[in-house]
Amino acid sequence: xxxxxxxxxxxxxxxxxxxxxxxxxxxxxxxxxxxxxxxxxxxxxxxxxxxxxxxxxxxxxxxxxxxxxxxxxxxxxxxxxxxxxxxxxxxxxxxxxxxxxxxxxxxxxxxxxxxxxxxxxxxxxxxxxxxxxxxxxxxxxxxxxxxxxxxxxxxxxxxxxxxxxxxxxxxxxxxxxxxxxxxxxxxxxxxxxxxxxxxxxxxxxxxxxxxxxxxxxxxxxxxxxxxxxxxxxxxxxxxxxxxxxxxxxxxxxxxxxxxxxxxxxxxxxxxxxxxxxxxxxxxxxxxxxxxxxxxxxxxxxxxxxxxxxxxxxxxxxxxxxxxxxxxxxxxxxxxxxxxxxxxxxxxxxxxxxxxxxxxxxxxxxxxxxxxxxxxxxxxxxxxxxxxxxxxxxxxxxxxxxxxxxxxxxxxxxxxxxxxxxxxxxxxxxxxxxxxxxxxxxxxxxxxxxxxxxxxxxx
Ligand code: ADP
Ligand code: ADP
Ligand code: MG
Numbered sequence: 001x002x003x004x005x006x007x008x009x010x011x012x013x014x015x016x017x018x019x020x021x022x023x024x025x026x027x028x029x030x031x032x033x034x035x036x037x038x039x040x041x042x043x044x045x046x047x048x049x050x051x052x053x054x055x056x057x058x059x060x061x062x063x064x065x066x067x068x069x070x071x072x073x074x075x076x077x078x079x080x081x082x083x084x085x086x087x088x089x090x091x092x093x094x095x096x097x098x099x100x101x102x103x104x105x106x107x108x109x110x111x112x113x114x115x116x117x118x119x120x121x122x123x124x125x126x127x128x129x130x131x132x133x134x135x136x137x138x139x140x141x142x143x144x145x146x147x148x149x150x151x152x153x154x155x156x157x158x159x160x161x162x163x164x165x166x167x168x169x170x171x172x173x174x175x176x177x178x179x180x181x182x183x184x185x186x187x188x189x190x191x192x193x194x195x196x197x198x199x200x201x202x203x204x205x206x207x208x209x210x211x212x213x214x215x216x217x218x219x220x221x222x223x224x225x226x227x228x229x230x231x232x233x234x235x236x237x238x239x240x241x242x243x244x245x246x247x248x249x250x251x252x253x254x255x256x257x258x259x260x261x262x263x264x265x266x267x268x269x270x271x272x273x274x275x276x277x278x279x280x281x282x283x284x285x286x287x288x289x290x291x292x293x294x295x296x297x298x299x300x301x302x303x304x305x306x307x308x309x310x311x312x313x314x315x316x317x318x319x320x321x322x323x324x325x326x327x328x329x330x331x332x333x334x335x336x337x338x339x340x341x342x343x344x345x346x347x348x349x350x351x352x353x354x355x356x357x358x359x360x361x362x363x364x365x366x367x368x369x370x371x372x373x374x375x376x377x378x379x380x381x382x383x384x385x386x387x388x389x390x391x392x393x394x395x396x397x398x399x400x401x402x403x404x405x406x407x408x409x410x411x412x413x414x415x416x417x418x419x420x421x422x423x424x425x426x427x428x429x430x431x432x433x434x435x436x437x438x439x440x441x442x443x444x445x446x447x448x449x450x451x452x453x454x455x456x457x458x
Contacts, residue, residue: 003027003078003102003318007071008042009052010082011061013372013388014294015042018080021310030074032067034060036380041372050074055382061085064092068099078102078318084384087293088115088164104317105270106216106292114266114290118161118199124287127265129258132157132277132286134201142179148200149178155203158182160189160196166235167192171203206438207277209237210244210285212259213301215309216268217316222326223256224301224309230439231426233349238419238442239426240337242300245397245435246280255285260326262287271298271313280438296339296386299370303335303393334397336404338423340371340413341385345422346452353379354416362407366393369411379416387418397435401427425451 005028008018019029019042031046036055043049050070053060060066062085071079079096081087081104094108105111114120118138121131135148138161149156149172158181160168168189172178182198190196209232213224228244229237247255259274273291278284298309307329316322343349355378361369371388373379379387390407394400405427408420426432429450431441445451 002320003104003314005030005074005076005078006104006314007067007074007076007079007101008032008046008082009061009067009071009079010085010087011037011040011042011372011383012386013370014082014296015040016045016372017310017370018042018082019045021308022080022314024308025311025314027314030071030076032061032070034382036382039377041374041377048074055380057085057383064089064095067092068095068101071096071101072099076101078104078314080104080314081293083291083293083296084165088291090115102317104314106268106272110266110268111292114268114272115292116161117159117163117289118197120290121199121287123266124262127258127262129262129287130285132201132204132288135199138197138199140197142182145182145198145200146175146178149175152200152202154178155205156200157203158185158198158200160185160193161199162193162195162197163189164193166232168198169235204277204279204286206440207279208244208246209275209439210247210255210278211273211275212256213295213298213309214259214263214268214272214274215307215312215316215322216263216270216272217320217322218267218269220322221260221263221268222322222324222329223260224305224307224329225331226252226255227297227300229297230437231432231442232439233442233446235439237297238339239423240297240300241397241400242304242335243331244278245334246278248283251283251285258285258287262290270317271309277439296389297337299368299389299391300335300337303366303368303391304331304333305329306332333393333395334400335391335393336397336400337389337391338404338408338426339386339419340388340390340423341419342379342387342416343385343419344417345419346417349419351381351385352417353381353385355379356413357415358412359414360410360412362390362411364403364407366403367391367407368393369407373413387413387416390420390423398433401433422451 086092090111170181231239
């Protein structure tokens with residue numbers, strides 16, 4: 001049964017993106033919002049809007065009962081969770097299913113299996129996909145943790161099984177550090193995810209973060225090629241590309257094939273991403289986790305392949321088979337996305353939720369600006385700082401960087417500090433231009449003052 005009335009249980013730029021995709025499919029849209037988000041762009045764009053509670057996320061966007069009540073009251077037949085918030089919460093997906101509504105994502109069982117990093121590792125191993133050497137399952141207590149670390153070799157990463165958003169992760173170089181950091185990771189995971197269970201894996205030194213976009217209809221899965229997301233701060237992506245020019249063709253084929261194998265092994269439905277670390281020196285890739293939802297950086301893949309990933313995930317979750325075969329998915333050129341956050345990049349990325357005075361959107365061929373801003377809009381201080389994404393597409397990576405520079409120079413977001421200047425500086429950096437970076441590259445670059453030097457000169 002195709003979806004007819006879609007309830008959007010998220011906010012910000014992704015809510016705008018979902019409203020547009022649903023409308024393109026002729027679906028009636030119902031935007032949920034908190035009391036702080038009455039003025040939000042997707043509230044204006046959607047066919048209907050409904051308040052689900054006060055500003056704090058726990059009372060609104062994380063309030064399962066309030067969301068279900070509002071979805072039922074507005075006659076919705078499906079709920080799109082977006083990213084963040086409840087998007088990877090198996091309990092929420094199950095509650096939606098039990099209320100007789102469609103969850104626009106995989107089944108609650110699949111989220112349980114693939115959203116938990118330990119269970120996902122085991123599923124990957126079973127499907128023949130390489131994982132980072134580490135503990136077989138959860139590890140409890142300093143003794144057990146140390147034993148695994150000694151087996152796989154230092155440095156090691158201590159990770160929260162339920163982790164996300166770069167939280168609950170620590171790197172330990174020695175047994176002493178491990179003993180000190182494991183309790184910290186556990187406490188952080190308990191506070192952030194309500195689950196303090198940990199596991200340990202070898203820390204790969206200076207890897208690339210490469211991920212594969214997949215789509216599945218529960219029966220068949222296809223990949224839409226890979227993304228390169230190594231430019232990270234605090235293990236959060238800030239700049240993403242499609243494709244990853246560091247891969248040779250056989251490695252790319254093997255990586256993408258492994259993602260399809262794993263997605264099919266778990267009968268995956270919807271849009272999902274398999275994240276890997278890639279060791280350039282040995283050309284080895286290791287699965288690290290699966291994100292069972294649409295991702296922030298999905299537009300670079302859309303620019304590369306011409307596929308509307310959000311529309312396709314809505315279609316397949318409504319029961320339709322995938323609308324394309326693997327052979328029909330082609331890549332062309334190169335795409336780059338940069339995250340525009342309302343933060344001060346010159347002052348330790350301090351959140352800066354201002355009121356927008358002037359907004360000039362970058363446009364032109366191959367330029368896309370996904371955002372939820374408008375002149376006069378006051379950015380609410382209660383939520384994630386991501387306010388937009390500038391995405392460019394061009395024939396080559398070099399041309400894409402040039403186009404990005406033009407777009408960022410053209411863009412004006414007056415009234416708030418934002419991370420546009422960071423991206424202009426990155427675009428001008430010779431190492432970024434040459435594509436020579438890894439996941440541990442950006443933080444030392446920032447610490448060395450590369451940004452403020454450029455900012456002062458500008
Ligand atoms: P992606 O994998 O799509 O790049 P991120 O890991 O950056 O996504 O997370 C997507 C968004 O959701 C970010 O804005 C992040 O702050 C937020 N987020 C991630 N995990 C959680 C979580 N468990 N709860 C709430 N928000 C989260
Ligand atoms: P999250 O759920 O927070 O996104 P991930 O497991 O995807 O957690 O890891 C986030 C980031 O942490 C990765 O993109 C990478 O930069 C780094 N990382 C994770 N695991 C390892 C590892 N074993 N070795 C080196 N870096 C890692
Ligand atoms: Mg991740």
